[in-house]
Structure formats: structure tokens, C-alpha cells
Amino acid sequence: xxxxxxxxxxxxxxxxxxxxxxxxxxxxxxxxxxxxxxxxxxxxxxxxxxxxxxxxxxxxxxxxxxxxxxxxxxxxxxxxxxxxxxxxxxxxxxxxxxxxxxxxxxxxxxxxxxxxxxxxxxxxxxxxxxxxxxxxxxxxxxxxxxxxxxxxxxxxxxxxxxxxxxxxxxxxxxxxxxxxxxxxxxxxxxxxxxxxxxxxxxxxxxxxxxxxx
Amino acid sequence: xxxxxxxxxxxxxxxxxxxxxxxxxxxxxxxxxxxxxxxxxxxxxxxxxxxxxxxxxxxxxxxxxxxxxxxxxxxxxxxxxxxxxxxxxxxxxxxxxxxxxxxxxxxxxxxxxxxxxxxxxxxxxxxxxxxxxxxxxxxxxxxxxxxxxxxxxxxxxxxxxxxxxxxxxxxxxxxxxxxxxxxxxxxxxxxxxxxxxxxxxxxxxxxxxxxxxxxxxxxxxxxxxxxxxxx
Numbered sequence: 118x119x120x121x122x123x124x125x126x127x128x129x130x131x132x133x134x135x136x137x138x139x140x141x142x143x144x145x146x147x148x149x150x151x152x153x154x155x156x157x158x159x160x161x162x163x164x165x166x167x168x169x170x171x172x173x174x175x176x177x178x179x180x181x182x183x184x185x186x187x188x189x190x191x192x193x194x195x196x197x198x199x200x201x202x203x204x205x206x207x208x209x210x211x212x213x214x215x216x217x218x219x220x221x222x223x224x225x226x227x228x229x230x231x232x233x234x235x236x237x238x239x240x241x242x243x244x245x246x247x248x249x250x251x252x253x254x255x256x257x258x259x260x261x262x263x264x265x266x267x268x269x270x271x272x273x274x275x276x277x278x279x280x281x282x283x284x285x286x287x288x289x290x291x292x293x294x295x296x297x298x299x300x301x302x303x304x305x306x307x308x309x310x311x312x313x314x315x316x317x318x319x320x321x322x323x324x325x326x327x328x329x330x
Numbered sequence: 331x332x333x334x335x336x337x338x339x340x341x342x343x344x345x346x347x348x349x350x351x352x353x354x355x356x357x358x359x360x361x362x363x364x365x366x367x368x369x370x371x372x373x374x375x376x377x378x379x380x381x382x383x384x385x386x387x388x389x390x391x392x393x394x395x396x397x398x399x400x401x402x403x404x405x406x407x408x409x410x411x412x413x414x415x416x417x418x419x420x421x422x423x424x425x426x427x428x429x430x431x432x433x434x435x436x437x438x439x440x441x442x443x444x445x446x447x448x449x450x451x452x453x454x455x456x457x458x459x460x461x462x463x464x465x466x467x468x469x470x471x472x473x474x475x476x477x478x479x480x481x482x483x484x485x486x487x488x489x490x491x492x493x494x495x496x497x498x499x500x501x502x503x504x505x506x507x508x509x510x511x512x513x514x515x516x517x518x519x520x521x522x523x524x525x526x527x528x529x530x531x532x533x534x535x536x537x538x539x540x541x542x543x544x545x546x547x548x549x550x551x552x553x554x555x556x557x558x559x560x561x
Contacts (some may be wrong), residue, residue, distance in 0.1 A: 171554040171557055174553075180557040181559065181560045184559075185558055188411055194408045196405055203343060206339065207340075211336060212412055213413065297557070
């Protein structure tokens with residue numbers, strides 16, 4: 118493993134019933150690197166990300182993480198009947214932040230994502246899908262993680278926010294974070310350092326410009 | 331101190347989520363009230379109404395516990411990644427639900443005391459309190475076993491329905507979770523005899539066993555891997 122690598126997954130295997138999803142997949146991400154995971158539906162992108170995050174056990178292989186992880190699932194992992202501020206306090210407490218500190222840090226994350234101030238006391242179920250997704254992403258950023266695992270984090274974003282999202286990715290990269298983004302947006306692959314395509318349970322490394330970016 | 335803060339915040343947030351389900355809560359409370367009124371004050375079966383109300387209250391409490399499990403499913407692993415421990419979330423939930431269960435049990439006790447004037451008020455409060463104590467882990471266990479709304483709700487209805495249908499001294503009734511409080515509430519209603527400690531032990535053992543099942547299944551589901559740092 119290179120000295121700068123903060124995420125190393127080796128020989129990851131995973132099956133669901135008789136269906137083999139991942140067959141010996143390797144993934145390595147360095148500090149200040151953005152890696153895109155691409156592939157067809159069902160190729161195992163989300164499964165690999167969940168295994169790296171630690172929310173799904175692998176059948177085989179190993180994962181090493183060199184720092185705290187921020188995981189943004191594809192399906193917004195929020196409670197319908199809590200507000201954005203309440204989510205910040207709930208998650209922030211887990212990160213050892215006091216209420217006001219969690220609100221201060223979280224509101225800064227939300228502001229960077231153009232989350233409307235007036236929506237901070239709106240129940241999550243009443244937010245638009247894009248605004249809800251911003252909350253989902255902000256919760257992943259809350260602990261100032263050095264590794265970001267983002268599963269199609271821009272779902273529901275309007276065009277302006279979508280572009281801002283990639284500007285943020287560039288900022289996070291400049292700050293030394295390691296970032297893995299599951300994406301179907303092949304047009305954006307020029308913005309990443311490496312592209313890993315999952316096909317038939319295996320990983321193939323490709324440069325972004327070779328993939329149509 | 332940090333663990334206590336996590337537990338209290340978990341209880342607070344789960345409480346906020348639960349209290350905002352006003353319609354569901356209203357239905358959970360009103361159904362057993364309606365059942366009691368229909369069998370007791372309005373139905374003329376005063377002695378049957380007292381234990382039936384207690385068993386119905388268990389359904390309400392178990393239902394609230396069940397829905398609290400379902401509501402939190404999608405964020406529990408994220409909370410674990412954020413630094414919570416399973417014990418924080420579990421104890422927070424138990425604090426919230428048991429407190430709510432006690433309030434509900436006391437409310438039902440007052441309703442039944444006023445509506446049916448049972449001869450043994452001590453047994454009434456004890457029976458309803460035990461009902462609340464069992465109802466919470468019952469709902470948690472069903473939520474952990476069948477974490478889907480329809481199937482879980484049907485299982486809860488099935489358990490409580492069988493409890494209500496069986497003669498209280500039948501062999502099958504003795505192995506069901508609410509046998510103990512049911513027997514105590516029969517005494518409260520004036521069937522004669524005294525509260526036997528074995529009924530309390532039966533209820534406490536069931537509550538503990540259900541909690542063990544619930545925690546065992548639930549903790550497997552929310553488990554997260556703490557990946558090692560590079561060596």
C-alpha cells in the first residue's frame with residue numbers, strides 16, 4: 118500500500134444468495150484523490166461502498182481505513198419526522214459534539230450545499246428530494262472525515278447545486294480528503310483522478326478521459 | 331458522561347419522532363380504550379373487561395415499540411458509524427418506551443378504576459404495570475424479527491388476539507407472554523384469590539426473554555465493521 122493510501126480494500130468478495138456480486142475486488146484510494154466507481158446497475162458499486170463504510174460485511178477480503186469515514190448512502194439515511202437541526206444534534210452527539218457545536222458545524226456544512234436556512238426546522242419528509250439529499254450529504258460531512266464514501270450523492274440536486282457539488286469535491290480533494298463517488302454521470306469523470314469500472318463482479322481501472330469524460 | 335449524553339439524545343430524538351406520529355399514537359391508544367368501553371361499561375362484562383383492557387394496552391405499547399424499531403432502521407447504522415454504540419440506542423429507546431408504557435398503564439388503570447370500580451386496585455396497577463413492562467420488549471422483538479409493517483402488525487394482532495380468545499387458565503395461555511399480568515388483572519377484577527408471585531416472575535421472565543431475543547436480532551442487524559487502520 119502506498120504511504121498516502123487511506124483506503125485499501127483487497128480481494129473483496131460478496132454474494133447475495135447464489136448471486137455473486139463482487140469477486141475479488143481491489144480498491145485503493147490515496148489522500149487527496151477522487152475515485153469514481155462506475156458500472157451497470159447491479160454491478161456491485163453500492164455493495165462495495167457499503168463494505169468499505171463498514172455497514173455490510175464482506176464474505177472475504179479485507180478493508181483498511183486510515184482515518185474517519187463519512188458515508189453518504191444513496192437512499193437518504195434520515196428520519197422522516199426529525200428536522201435538519203435535530204439530525205445535526207443527533208449525529209453530532211455521536212461525534213462527541215455538544216448541541217450548539219453540532220448545530221454550528223452542521224449549519225456550515227448545510228450552507229456550503231445551499232441548504233435553505235428556512236428549511237432547517239422543516240421535517241425531513243416535507244423537504245424536496247434534492248434538499249433532503251443535501252441533508253443526507255451534510256450528515257456525512259459532519260465529523261470532518263478524511264475519507265468520503267458518496268453513493269450518487271447528487272440525486273435530486275438542481276443543475277446549479279449539481280455543479281457546485283463537483284466544485285466542493287475539488288475543494289475536499291485539495292484539503293487532502295480521499296473521496297470515492299459512485300456515479301452514473303460519465304460526463305463528470307474528467308473531474309476525478311481515477312475511474313474504476315465494476316463489471317461482472319470485478320474491478321477494471323480506467324482513466325476518466327477514456328470513459329467519455 | 332459522553333455515553334449518558336448519547337443515550338439521552340437518542341431517547342430525545344426517538345421520542346420526537348414517535349410523538350410526531352400523532353394519528354398512529356391516537357389509534358394505538360384509542361383502540362384498547364374502545365375495546366374496554368365496548369366490553370365493560372357499555373357491554374356489561376365488567377370482570378372480563380378489566381384483564382381485556384390490560385392485554386389491549388399491551389398491544390398499544392408493543393405497537394409503539396414496534397414502530398419505533400421500524401422508524402429508526404434506516405439511520406441506525408449511520409448513527410453507529412457516527413460514534414453511537416448499540417447500548418446507547420437501545421437504552422435510549424427503552425427509557426423512552428418504558429416511560430411511555432408506564433404513563434399509558436397508569437392512564438388505563440385510572441380509566442378502568444373509574445369505569446369498572448374493580449375491588450383490588452393494587453392488583454390493577456400491578457397487572458397493568460407488568461403489561462407495560464412486557465409490551466415494550468414484545469414490540470421490540472417483533473420489530474427485530476419481522477421488520478416490515480404489515481407482517482409485524484399482523485403478528486402483534488395475532489399474539490394479543492390469541493391471548494384475548496383463550497380461557498385464562500388454559501394450558502396454552504400459560505406459555506403466552508401476557509399470562510402473568512392477565513392472571514393478576516383477573517384478581518383485580520374480583521375473580522377471587524390472591525396475586526401469586528409466580529405470575530409476576532412469569533411476566534418478568536418473559537419480558538427479559540423477549541428483550542434478549544430483540545437485542546440479539548437487532549444488534550446483528552445494526553452491527554458495523556470498524557475497519558483497521560493500515561498497519
